Amino acid sequence: MKQRLVFPRQKVGLICVGKSARCSGFQSCSNWGAISRPQILLHSFLLFNFLLSPIAAGAVDITQQLHLPLNSSVGRESRDEADSLLSIGEQQYTSGSADKTIASCLRALELYHSIGDLKAQGLTYNLLAKAYIQLGSSKEAEDALRRGLAIARDTKDLQAQIFVLNNIGTFFLLRGESAAAGKTVEDALAIAHGVKNIEGEGLSLSNLGLVSARLGDYNKAIKLYENALTFRRQTGDAIGEANTLNNLGDAYLASGNYQDTIATYGEAMQTAKNNRDRTNELRAIDGLVTAHTAVGRYERAFDLLEQRLALAKELQNLREELKSFESYAQVYKQQGNYVTARNFYERAIILARTLEDSKQEVQLQDQLTKMLQKK
Missing domain, CATH: 1.20.58 (Methane Monooxygenase Hydroxylase; Chain G, domain 1)
Structure with missing residues (x-):
């Protein structure tokens, strides 16, 4: 074994979105209950999944999604400032500064409200919810998700509904509400299938895999993840593909299939690395370290940890x-x-x-x- 450097000391009811969201079929939930964990790593990976989910359907450049022509110079100035704040909020969130993200989002919301841009408000609420989740502020996250879904329904934005419902479903999983999560994601899948939104189908199938894994049905989860990969590869969604590969690795790991675990996490790590998707790359490394350590391959685990720290x-x-x-x-x-x-x-x-x-x-x-x- 080579010498190792020793450093000096030095996440049951569905969310009610209110009348404006036409929330028939949704029930309020005042008591989320305690989180039960059939498998220790699953809760952390559910959080990863929530934090990785897209801001909105087809989200690549958020400023492109937000662009709406405004007649007044004041309106354009407010728009530019709000777009800038939201872009900054994205960067802050990516770097782990959730508190700064929240401040940027709240200011952007004020500006988007002043110019009456509901779509932009919905995008901002989604990012705001993620930041609150990152800080462990469940009540505030629930409120932001609720408002985002209300806007998507009021504007009849089916694509936004798909992704907000998926975020809500993952949030329910974080809170231990598996039945509610499954129903919510199934609603999202039905919408995605109805409008032939391949990206939404891939995300929804992947999240249904999370629901099955949360319930301990890893064989069903594996099938759902494999189906999800088919859709995600059709869209060229490399980040989504890496995320689902990591989910698949989780399922293999939980079922004790270390050979497929290591192969799947390895594919996830390489896919993420090729696309500079650092979050999924780190997650894949964590899975590989766990798997190699479980079978006594400490040398490989330490190599991976060196990569992780670097x-x-x-x-x-x-x-x-x-x-x-x-x-x-x-x-x-x-x-x-x-x-x-x-x-x-x-x-x-x-x-x-x-x-x-x-x-x-x-x-x-x-x-x-x-x-x-x-x-």
Whole structure:
């Protein structure tokens, strides 16, 4: 085994969208209930899936979606400022600054409201919901999703409905509401199939796979993911393809099929890397580390963790660096190398303090304490 560098210490009822959304068939939900987890990794990957879902149907350049001709110079100025704020919010969200994303989105909403652009408001509410989810603010996220769906229905925007319903479905999964999630995503799939929206069909099938996985039916989940891949490849949606490949890898991992797990995560990692899709690339690496560690391939796990840490540093993303240090610690702990594991836990704790994430700091400290007690 080659020498490893030891660093110095240093997410049951459906959401009611109100009268304006014509919410027949939807029930209010005041009690989301506790999250049950049949498989530890699934909850984290559900969160990834929610955060990766598109802002709106066919979203590539958000400014292209928002462009509407305005007659007055004041209106154009407001439009330009709002578009800029939303673009900045996207960048802030991608870099992990959810609090800054929220501030940008709220200001953009004021401007879009002043010029009466409902479509742009709907896009902004969707990004706002993701930022709230990233911060763990469920009530605010629910409200943003509810408003986004209301706008999509009021404007009879079927494409937007497909994607907002999928976001709501994934949100229900995060809250442990599998039955509600399945019904919501099935509604989205029906709309997508009716209007022949291939992108929407791929996303909906992938999310139905998540529902099946959440219920522990991994064979059904695998079939749904494979079907979803067919649609996602038809549209050339590389990010969607990598996300579904990661979902498929999750299902293989949960079912103990390590050979197909490693092959699928490997394909996801390469697809993401080729398209500079860093979020899916990191997720695929995490899956590969888990799979290789489970079968005792520590050398390969450490190689992957080196790649992960280098990527986090390249992105200048402290939270991903923290996750890398935590993963290092967990693998070394599994090996029985408690001294090195402690070093990495302490590195992760320092970053948690830097990020002012007291919850993460407490969790890491607890892991470290429990490990030391077992020595």
